[in-house]
Amino acid sequence: MNIIESLQWRYATKKFDNQKILSQDKIDLISEAFNLTATSYGLQPLQLLIIKDKKIQKELTEHSWNQQQVADASHLLVICIENKIDAKYITKYFESVKSIRNTPSEILKPFEEQLITSFTQKSKEEISIWATKQAYLAMGNLLTVCAIEKIDACPMEGFIPEKYDEILNLKDLGLTSVLVLPIGYRAEDDMFSELKKVRRGVQNMVVNISS
Template sequence: MSNIKALNWRYATKKFDESRVLPKEKIEVLKHAFNLTATSYGLQPLKMLVISNKELQKKLRNFSFDQPQVDSASHVLVICIEDKVDEQFITDYFKRVKHVRETPEEILKPFHEFLVNDFKTKEVEEIEAWAINQAYLALGTLLTVCAAEEIDACPMEGFEPQKYDEFLDLHDKNLRSVLVLPVGYRSQDDMFSKFKKVRRPLDEVIINID
């Protein structure tokens, strides 16, 4: 499927086929896509829960404004932000860079020090807002990959993050839930799958500067 055809194919799935489960290889693709998503400075202040326990999904539906996608989907992905992006977090990132790329310390040190000092000047709320932006970047990547892999998905902001955090013990993991993405296969009787896409005309949203 071409990229544009795949993006036309995708939609926010309202009803999943509960009898169909995504194969492990498809879930692995989504895990890798999440890990490869672009993030500011490459810091990855994110983690993702992959939930396939039906009893758990049913309970999470209670904290998702009773949206049926949560317990009817094959899997539920919960995108979370790290509670702390501090000096140690940044230092760990540069250790990975040094290990993977074998970059000399003298080259990494100036940028390492800049980021540490820059984040020290930011308020907690500012860092949280920055991390949430990274979560949306990851969501965009996942939705695009889902379309390319013919995996149906429904991006959701409509849930109670604090209750998710409590129920999934995210506080103990130093995480906070930001977005929920049920994934699976659309039900054949989901009428929304037949709807034509409604988008502004291309010439209204694209500005060409020659």
């Protein structure tokens, strides 16, 4: 399928076939795609939890407004943000840039200092909001990759982050859950898979400005 056909094919899966499991190759591809997602400044203030444990998935379903996709999906993806984006975190990023690209320190230092100053002046809430925006970028990227790979998915905001954080011990990892993405294969009797998409139309969504 081409990209438009793939996006037409995808939908927010309401019912997964709990007997069909994604291959490790597919999970590896999802992991790589997540890692390659664009983020502001390239700082990647995110981590991805990949859960394949029916007991945990069932427990989390209770804190996902009982949305059965969480329990029945092949894997449950939880996109998390880093709780601490400070000077140490930013410096570590620039050390990676220097190591991978062999960029001289004198070129990187002004930008590094600028980011450290900027983030030092932000409140914890402001940094959290910024990081959460990066999580949505990652979610969008994963949805497209899943569509191309014929992997069904259901993006979710409808869950209780505090409960997820507690059950998954995210505080100990310095993380906070912000988005949930069950993935797998649709059930044959999911009536929503056959429904036509309802969209406003390109002419109402896109404004062309040209000379």
